[in-house]
Amino acid sequence: MISGFSIISATTFFLLFFLLPCGNAGAAGNAVLDTNGRPLRARSRYYIVPVAHGQGGGLTMLSKNTTSFCPLYVVQEMYPGLPVWFLPNNPRQRLVTLSSDLNILFNAISNCLQSVGWQLTVDHTTGRKYVATGGAIGNPGEETVSSWFNIEKVRTIGRRGNESGNHYKIVFCPNVCEFCMVMCGDVGVFVQEDGTRLLALTDRPLHVMFKKAKGRSLSS
Template sequence: MKTLLLLLLFSTVSLSLGQPSPDPVRDIDGNLLRSSSKYYILPVFRGRGGGVTLAPTRNESCPLDVVQENFELENGLPLTFTPVDPKKGVIRESTDLNIIFSASSICIQSNVWMIEEYDGQLIVSAHGMSGSPGQETLSNWFKIEKYEDDYKLVFCPTVCDFCKPVCGDIGVTISENGIRRLAISDVPFKVMFKKA
């Protein structure tokens, strides 16, 4: 019995050690995305707006939400990616991370991306909390996933073992006044990353 137990334990450890790391995410120059660097998130398809930035999208000036620039020549604001394990320097596909704008704003907010419900949609806002993976910060964790030959942003956190979040691709929804707000959508926002 002891031999069988040891064999099962050894098999389990061997399987967990043998799993390869997810592929690293690369910028438009083919370089690895690193947590210590700043990047712009840009659309793959030009002519459909520019990079991502912060803007008021509600009936008040604060909080600021994550939107896409209307003009394709605008890169938006630089941001950083912080993986769930902050000691990891390389950003990898399909792993939980915080996305944080590296800019100050008129609003007193963290600039950490988060999902919240507003006006019947699950939108991307920027007043979340960085780090502390778990149930309390569930709405603050995103992933970068391979999408065709490029990437897409996804909300489907795995930082809480017993939580069941609503998962979905991050897309662009255009409001009546032309604001290109990022939100959970059936149509993914196909993106690439440019070092700032």
């Protein structure tokens, strides 16, 4: 697999997207919580990590095969991976809330001359839907519908029978286009023959947590 990215500073990224203003906070009662129990803040950096030990590590971007460098897909690796930013479709929303439409972006620069925003793509040979980079940023509507994701709470039962942790799944079920026919699905992991763990729509969602990353946010 081929990687093609470099880390971008929050300051540089903010200059690229400075037209996204900050505003009133979202409903705190519906806020997604990080591993410390604190609400996720839009435009702050987080690692997306699996709930279960032994099910891979964080997320990065790689090519899907060895014959082509681009495009880059969202892949689970054994290491912490790259941090991401969450940008709600309402640019005035300060907190990341359950079920709201979000752009998800890696804190990196792609060498494929495309955005580092996530988008859902279709492999027309197999019909499988993968999460790749190159997604649109902002402008919710028909032309960008493939670039919007949601976060939903999942109920996880611990060894003692009690509900544990702030555990979530990422879902593709955007509401940014009222007349679009969207096939909703959970984001899980599809393992290729070579062992590469690609994010894709699957019957088994990847249960994740969000760990705050050090560094400045986009609104700094």
